[in-house]
Amino acid sequence: MGTTTRDNHIRVRFAPSPTGSLHVGGVRTALFNWLFARGRGGVFILRIEDTDRKRSQEELGDEIIEELRWLGLDWDEGPIFQSRRFNLYRNHALNLLREGKAYRSEPDGAGGTAVILKVMPADITFRDLVYGPITVSGNELKDIVLLKSDGSAAYNFACVVDDHEMGITHVIRGEDHIPNTPKQLILYQALGWTPPSFAHLPLILGEDKSPLSKRHGSTSLRAFREGGFLPGALRNYLALLGWSPGGDRELLTSSELVEQFSLKKVIRRSAVFDYQKLLWMNGQYIRKSSPEELVTRLQPLLADTEWGTVPRERLKSIVSLLGHRLKSLKDFTAQAGYFIDREIIYDPAAVSKYWTGEGVGGILTEVKKEIASVEPFTEKGLEKALRGLMAQRGIKGGDLIHPLRVAITGQKDSPGIFEILLLLGRERVLSRLEKALAYIDRIQK
């Protein structure tokens, strides 16, 4: 408990560079920073590292900000753009130059000179909050570029200056930054500053154990949003990649995540990203969501489709019927196609399985008659009427339901048939039955 007094001072940051879309690795880093800050009453800062004028793209910075918001990782300060802080870096570099700790390089082709810190080779040891003590042998260390020839700040320098200026207490970042840490420690020393604590996170790999990249499909946060994933599911899944609360708990709410999270329980070995498990978890979250919530998440995905004009209330009834069967919101259009008013396309497999039997046409004719007159037109009323018909003809439920399902949905599978009849409405069902009858007549001849 001795550390709790300091907890209020905790300040962490997520510092992506806008040279590409935010991918799951970066998102996981952001999430762990956020969990750490939120669990300890700390401050979470967003910093955009756009010092590279050539590779940074403003739109990507905007995208990162937008996607982070969608994920629900809210920050307390920022976004701070490094590109607007060149003077700050310059002043500190000039100081080091004046103190004789740094020197200028030979002019490059354009006449510009870089400012470079002199480094005395020495072994460097630091205590990583996740990996424990790490020692890097001194002969690995070379002089460190502070300012590039074009006057902009080099990564390690800008990073150290900002982390210090922003009062960062814990640097939580990917394991690929471990080799940068000794260099940054040297910079802190040269500048006479106290370094923050460091915590490195294991990497996330693709199924072939190579680092996640475009080859492994779309792994950007945006792709997951557009792919119908829920932010809560993504947070939960990503939190479990490289960390666990101990024991067998897997489904945790965000507040439980915040409560339970600790750097001490972060795993040291890199993890393979398992899309299947994410999908399963997304299904779990979908099932826990109300139709109202699902529709809200669904509508943006539907905007440019034939569903774009379907009224929200209508959407809500359909979602409450089959929303809980989805693993991803994106499956919706594929599963709910028969609720759109257009020609039903009969699945050939369904036709050969359920429409080739002898009495199918006869049964559906009677079903049609029954549905035309059934009162009240409710789920109960429909079921009573059709069950009555089955009894009267001495057939099993499936003998009537399967052919009927194909007629009104075109598919082999669907949610409960009576609910669908109700939602489709009498007129639609009748006209679909009529078309089905004609079709059956044709193929059975």
Add this chain to the structure above:
RNA sequence: GACCCCGUCGUCCAGCGGUCCAGGACACAGGCCUUUCAAGCCUGUAACACGGGUUCGACUCCCGUCGGGGUCGCCA
């Protein structure tokens, strides 16, 4: 190549020297339920990389081997 990190079921995690012939989850297989599919429930297959130590006793500690990964830019 040099430096650093890592090594439990196919995958993600649990395990913190004995209670482990190793537990949970995803995936997979079979079953139940059921108008179908999904869900749900039940059952099953499947792992401590290898070799030395240390110890009365190692998945757990140490060393080595092998394997995987990271970094070696005036990129971040």
